[in-house]
Amino acid sequence: MITQNFGNAIKEVQLTAKDFQSSQEVKWCPGCGDYSILAQMQRVAPTFEVSKENFVWVSGIGCSSRFPYYMDTYGIHGIHGRATAIATGVKLSNPNLSVWVATGDGDALSIGGNHFIHTVRRNVGIKIILFNNKIYGLTKGQYSPTSEQGKKTKSTPFGSVDYPFNPLRVALGVGATFVARSIDREPKHMQDMMKKAAEHNGTAFLEIYQNCNIFNDGAYANLTEKETKAEHVIILEDKQPLVFGNNKDKGIVLDGFTPKVVSLADGKYSINDLWVHDENDLSPVRAFILTQFTELDDFPTPLGLFRKEVKPTFEDLVDEQINELKALKKTSTFDEIIGGGNTWTISGNGK
Amino acid sequence: MIEKIEKKVQKLDDVTVRFAGDSGDGMQLTGTQFSTSTALFGNDLSTLPDYPAEIRAPAGSLHGVSGFQLHFSSNDIDTPGDSPDVLVAMNPAALKVNLKDLKKGGTIIVNVSSFDAKNLQLAKYESNPLEDETLKGYNVVQVPMTKATFHALDEVAVSMKEKDRCKNFFALGLMFWLFSRPIDGTVKWIEDKFKSKPLILEANKKSLLAGYHYGEMTEVFTTRFFIEPAKLPPGKYKNISGNEAVALGFIAASYKSELPLFLGSYPITPASEILHELSHYKYLGVKTFQAEDEIAAMCSCIGAAFTGSVSVTTTSGPGLALKMEAIGLGVMTELPIVIVDVQRGGPSTGLPTKTEQSDLFQAVYGRNGECPVCVLAAATPTDCFTLAYEAVRIAIKYMTPVILLTDGYLAQGSEPFRIPEESEMPEIINNIVKPGDEYYPYSRNENLSRPWALPGTPGFEHRIGGLEKSHIYGHVSYVPENHEFMVNLRQEKVDKIQQEIPDIAVRGEQEGDLLVLGWGSTYGAINEAVTRVREQGYKVSQAHMRYIYPVAPNLGNVIKNFKRVLIPELNLGQMATIIRSKFLIEVLQLNKVQGLPFKASEIENHIINLLGGKQ
Numbered sequence: 001m002i003t004q005n006f007g008n009a010i011k012e013v014q015l016t017a018k019d020f021q022s023s024q025e026v027k028w029c030p031g032c033g034d035y036s037i038l039a040q041m042q043r044v045a046p047t048f049e050v051s052k053e054n055f056v057w058v059s060g061i062g063c064s065s066r067f068p069y070y071m072d073t074y075g076i077h078g079i080h081g082r083a084t085a086i087a088t089g090v091k092l093s094n095p096n097l098s099v100w101v102a103t104g105d106g107d108a109l110s111i112g113g114n115h116f117i118h119t120v121r122r123n124v125g126i127k128i129i130l131f132n133n134k135i136y137g138l139t140k141g142q143y144s145p146t147s148e149q150g151k152k153t154k155s156t157p158f159g160s161v162d163y164p165f166n167p168l169r170v171a172l173g174v175g176a177t178f179v180a181r182s183i184d185r186e187p188k189h190m191q192d193m194m195k196k197a198a199e200h201n202g203t204a205f206l207e208i209y210q211n212c213n214i215f216n217d218g219a220y221a222n223l224t225e226k227e228t229k230a231e232h233v234i235i236l237e238d239k240q241p242l243v244f245g246n247n248k249d250k251g252i253v254l255d256g257f258t259p260k261v262v263s264l265a266d267g268k269y270s271i272n273d274l275w276v277h278d279e280n281d282l283s284p285v286r287a288f289i290l291t292q293f294t295e296l297d298d299f300p301t302p303l304g305l306f307r308k309e310v311k312p313t314f315e316d317l318v319d320e321q322i323n324e325l326k327a328l329k330k331t332s333t334f335d336e337i338i339g340g341g342n343t344w345t346i347s348g349n350g351k
Numbered sequence: 352m353i354e355k356i357e358k359k360v361q362k363l364d365d366v367t368v369r370f371a372g373d374s375g376d377g378m379q380l381t382g383t384q385f386s387t388s389t390a391l392f393g394n395d396l397s398t399l400p401d402y403p404a405e406i407r408a409p410a411g412s413l414h415g416v417s418g419f420q421l422h423f424s425s426n427d428i429d430t431p432g433d434s435p436d437v438l439v440a441m442n443p444a445a446l447k448v449n450l451k452d453l454k455k456g457g458t459i460i461v462n463v464s465s466f467d468a469k470n471l472q473l474a475k476y477e478s479n480p481l482e483d484e485t486l487k488g489y490n491v492v493q494v495p496m497t498k499a500t501f502h503a504l505d506e507v508a509v510s511m512k513e514k515d516r517c518k519n520f521f522a523l524g525l526m527f528w529l530f531s532r533p534i535d536g537t538v539k540w541i542e543d544k545f546k547s548k549p550l551i552l553e554a555n556k557k558s559l560l561a562g563y564h565y566g567e568m569t570e571v572f573t574t575r576f577f578i579e580p581a582k583l584p585p586g587k588y589k590n591i592s593g594n595e596a597v598a599l600g601f602i603a604a605s606y607k608s609e610l611p612l613f614l615g616s617y618p619i620t621p622a623s624e625i626l627h628e629l630s631h632y633k634y635l636g637v638k639t640f641q642a643e644d645e646i647a648a649m650c651s652c653i654g655a656a657f658t659g660s661v662s663v664t665t666t667s668g669p670g671l672a673l674k675m676e677a678i679g680l681g682v683m684t685e686l687p688i689v690i691v692d693v694q695r696g697g698p699s700t701g702l703p704t705k706t707e708q709s710d711l712f713q714a715v716y717g718r719n720g721e722c723p724v725c726v727l728a729a730a731t732p733t734d735c736f737t738l739a740y741e742a743v744r745i746a747i748k749y750m751t752p753v754i755l756l757t758d759g760y761l762a763q764g765s766e767p768f769r770i771p772e773e774s775e776m777p778e779i780i781n782n783i784v785k786p787g788d789e790y791y792p793y794s795r796n797e798n799l800s801r802p803w804a805l806p807g808t809p810g811f812e813h814r815i816g817g818l819e820k821s822h823i824y825g826h827v828s829y830v831p832e833n834h835e836f837m838v839n840l841r842q843e844k845v846d847k848i849q850q851e852i853p854d855i856a857v858r859g860e861q862e863g864d865l866l867v868l869g870w871g872s873t874y875g876a877i878n879e880a881v882t883r884v885r886e887q888g889y890k891v892s893q894a895h896m897r898y899i900y901p902v903a904p905n906l907g908n909v910i911k912n913f914k915r916v917l918i919p920e921l922n923l924g925q926m927a928t929i930i931r932s933k934f935l936i937e938v939l940q941l942n943k944v945q946g947l948p949f950k951a952s953e954i955e956n957h958i959i960n961l962l963g964g965k966q
Contacts, residue, residue, distance in 0.1 A: 024826060051809070053811070054806070055812075056657075056658075057814075058654070069816070069827060073812050074812050074813065074814075075812075075813075075814035076654070076657055076816055077814060077816025077817060078653070078680060078816065079676050079817055082646060082647070085650035085651055086650045087654060088647070089650065089652060089653060089655040089657075089662075090654035090658050090806070091654075092638055092640055092651070092654075092655065093611070093655035093658035093659065093660045093662075094658045096807065097658070097807060114647070115643065115646075118643035321633060322633045322636055322637075322638070325633045325634040326634050334603070334607075334772075334773035335770070335773070337606065337632075338602065338603055338606075338770055342390075342590070343587050343589045343770065344391050344587075344588050345588070346582075346583050346585050346586060347585055
C-alpha cells in the first residue's frame with residue numbers, strides 16, 4: 001500500500017500491474033523473451049513500496065531499451081550505451097527516485113562498457129537490468145560481446161574469434177554490491193530477483209538470460225527445456241548447499257579455489273560436504289568462482305543472487321559531503337556569494 | 352648600511368608587462384598576484400597567460416617558456432596589450448622567446464644569475480646577449496635575482512631547491528616596487544597559502560620583501576612609476592577570469608531560478624577551472640559530477656535536466672565533438688542544458704593551451720539530423736558571467752540546449768568585474784508543471800516551449816527519448832507528416848529565441864563604407880583597433896555579435912547599410928561563411944590561426960590597408 005499525495009488529497013493506493021502498463025502497443029517480435037521480463041516487472045513493481053511517480057526507467061538503444069515506453073512511469077529512452085550515465089544524472093539530481101535501467105548486452109557491455117563499469121564502481125543507487133540474449137537483435141543479427149567464441153552471424157560468417165565478456169564477473173571485478181542472474185522462462189524466480197534488486201541500496205546488477213527467437217533462438221535451451229533444465233541449472237539459495245541434477249543427485253564442492261561437480265549417489269560425498277551458498281559472503285572470491293561455471297564443462301549455470309554487500313551509495317556520499325559543508329557555512333545572500341573574495345569599490349566620481 | 356636613495360616617480364597612463372620564465376618558475380602565479388594587486392589598486396586591466404601544454408618541460412629550454420602578460424591602465428582598456436613595455440625574463444630562454452614581442456626601446460629586467468653557459472646553450476644563444484649587440488636599443492636592467500634571493504634567505508632553514516623556487520617572489524616584489532603597487536595583498540596570500548608550512552611561508556615572504564627593497568635600496572633603478580586608478584563605472588569590483596566568470600554566472604542563475612545546480616564534466620584544458628571553481632560551491636548544494644568521460648558528462652546532464660536541475664556541462668573542442676550525439680538527444684527531448692565550449696586550437700588535440708575560434712561550425716552545425724541549438728559567444732572575460740547566466744535563462748525558458756562559446760583567451764584572461772546586484776539579474780522563467788495542471792509532454796506555450804514535468808510529480812508520468820515524438824502527446828511516431836512538422840517546430844522554437852535578443856549596436860556611423868563585424872573574444876582587439884583608426888580620422892564602424900544562433904534581429908539591416916563588411920576571426924572564415932550564406936552578401940575576411948589572439952595593431956593595419964590610407 002502506497003500513500004500518495006495528489007495536490008492536497010492524500011490517498012492510500014494499492015497499485016496493480018495494470019498501473020504500470022503504458023498506453024503504448026508493445027512492439028517486440030512475437031515470442032521474444034522481453035515480453036516475460038516486462039510482465040514480471042509490471043507484476044512485481046506494485047510491491048516495491050515506491051510511489052508510481054517516483055519510478056524512472058532509463059534505457060539506451062536496442063530491443064531491450066524500448067522497455068521504458070511500455071512502463072507507465074517517468075522514463076528516458078536514451079542513446080546507445082549511455083543509459084547508466086543518464087541514470088546517474090537522474091539519481092544524483094534527485095536521490096529520492098527509484099531509478100531503473102533496461103539495457104542489453106551490446107548496449108551495456110559494448111558501446112556502454114565504460115559507463116557500466118564506472119556506475120558499478122561508484123555504487124550509484126540504481127538498478128541495472130541486463131537483457132542478455134548474446135546477439136545484436138535490433139541491427140538484425142551480429143554477434144555481441146557476450147556471444148560465445150565461434151559464433152556464426154551476419155558479421156562473422158566464419159565464426160567470431162573474440163573471447164566473450166562474462167557480465168557478472170565484470171561487475172564483481174569493479175566492486176558490484178549486488179550481482180544476480182535470472183532467466184526469461186522462470187517468472188517466479190525473475191520476480192524474486194527483481195524484488196531483491198529493488199530492496200538493494202546501491203547498484204543492483206541483474207542479468208536476465210533472454211531468448212532472441214529471431215536471431216539467436218535456443219541460446220539458452222538447455223536451461224529452459226524440461227528434459228535438460230535440471231541438469232544444467234543450479235538455483236542459488238542463501239545458506240543452502242549447491243545441489244542440482246534430475247534427482248537432486250549432484251552437488252558442487254569447493255577444493256581450495258577449484259569447484260568440482262560431485263555425485264551424491266555414489267556414497268563418496270554427502271550433502272554436508274557441499275559448498276553452502278552465502279549471498280552476504282564478505283569476500284567476493286566465491287561469487288567470482290560461481291561466475292566461472294558457465295565457462296566450465298559439465299557445470300550447471302547458476303541462477304540467483306550471487307552476492308550482495310552493504311556499502312554507502314554514491315549519491316549518499318555526495319549528499320553527506322554537501323550537508324557537512326552546508327552546516328559550516330551560514331545561508332549566503334546573492335551579494336555574499338557573487339561578490340565574495342578580494343573586492344574594491346569605486347564610488348560615483350571614480351575611486 | 353646603504354643610504355636611502357631618492358627615486359624619481361614618473362606618472363604613466365598605461366603599461367604592459369610580461370613575466371616570462373620556465374614553466375616551473377611560477378610565472379602564472381607571479382602574474383596572477385601582480386594582477387590581483389593591480390586590480391585592488393583600482394587600475395583597469397587585462398591579462399594574457401601563455402604557457403606550454405607540458406606541465407614541466409625541460410628546465411631552461413625554449414619550448415618550456417611560460418609567460419604572463421598584463422596590461423594595466425588609468426583608462427578603460429580592452430586588450431592585454433599588443434607588445435609589452437617591460438619584459439621580466441627569468442632566464443635566457445625566456446629572453447629569446449619573448450624579445451621579438453617587446454616594444455622598441457622597451458625595458459628588459461633579466462635575472463642575470465641564470466645567464467650561465469648551460470642556460471645560454473639551452474636557449475641556443477651562441478654568445479651572451481647581455482654582452483653582445485642583441486639587446487642594443489633596449490633598456491636592460493640586470494638583477495641577480497637568484498643570488499639576491501639566496502642572500503635574503505641565508506638564515507632560513509629551507510633547502511637550496513626551495514630557495515631557488517622563491518626567486519619569482521623576488522621578481523614580483525621588485526615589480527611591485529617599480530610600479531608602486533601595494534604589497535600587502537600578496538603577503539596575506541602567502542600567509543594563507545603556506546599556513547601549514549611555516550618555513551616556506553617565511554622564505555617566500557622574505558623573498559618578496561627582498562625584491563621590493565632591492566628596488567628601493569640599490570641604484571639599479573632611478574625611477575619608479577605610478578599609474579593612477581582608472582575611472583570605471585561606480586560599483587563593487589573584483590578581478591576575475593573568464594572561467595571563474597562562467598562558474599559565477601551559473602551560480603547566479605541557480606540562485607535566481609531557485610533550482611539546484613548540477614555540473615557534469617570531464618577535465619579538459621582550458622575548461623577544467625570551471626569544474627574546479629564550481630566544486631567549491633558545494634556548500635550551496637551545487638552538485639559537481641566528474642564523469643568517466645565527456646559523453647557521460649553530457650548524458651548525466653540529460654538525466655539531471657529531466658529531474659529539474661539547472662544542468663550544465665563544460666568542455667573544449669574535442670570534448671564537444673564527443674558530446675554531440677547526446678546534445679542531439681537534448682534537442683529531441685527538449686531539455687534545458689547549457690554546454691560551455693572553451694575553444695582551443697584544433698583540429699584534434701591541436702594546441703590545448705592556446706586560443707582559437709574554430710569550433711563555430713561545430714557548435715552551430717555539428718550534429719546529425721536537423722538539430723538546431725542556440726549558440727552564444729562571450730566577448731570578454733566578464734561577459735562570460737553575463738552569458739553563462741543568459742544561457743541558463745534561455746535554456747530553461749525555451750526548454751532547449753544552449754551552447755556557450757568562450758575560448759582559452761577569455762577563460763584564462765582576467766579583468767575587473769563589476770559585481771551586479773541581485774535585482775539587476777533578469778528573471779528566469781520556467782515551465783515546471785504543478786500537480787493538477789493539464790499536461791501533455793509535447794504541448795507548447797506561446798514561445799513554443801514544452802512543459803517541464805519533474806519525476807516525483809504524481810499524474811505526469813511520461814516517457815521522452817531520441818525517437819521522433821508525436822506533436823502534443825509525445826508518443827513515438829514514425830508518421831512522415833508528423834516528423835516534418837516536428838523538425839519545423841524545433842527549428843521555429845530556436846528561431847523564436849531571437850525575440851530575446853537585443854538589437855546589435857553599431858559604433859560610429861550607422862551606414863558607410865566599412866563595418867568591422869566581430870564575434871566572441873575578438874571584441875577587445877577589434878574595439879581597440881577601431882578606436883585607433885577612428886582617432887586617425889578614418890570612417891569605420893563596428894558591431895559585435897554575442898548572439899550567434901539565432902542572430903540579433905537587426906543584423907541583416909545593419910550589414911546592408913555598409914558597402915563592405917570585414918570579419919576578423921581566429922579561424923579560416925567560419926563566421927564569414929555563415930554571414931555570407933545567411934545574408935547573401937560578400938564579406939571580407941581577416942583570419943589568424945596561430946593559437947594567439949589578435950593584436951589590435953594587426954586589425955588596425957588591415958583596416959588602414961583596406962581603406963588605401965584614405966581617411
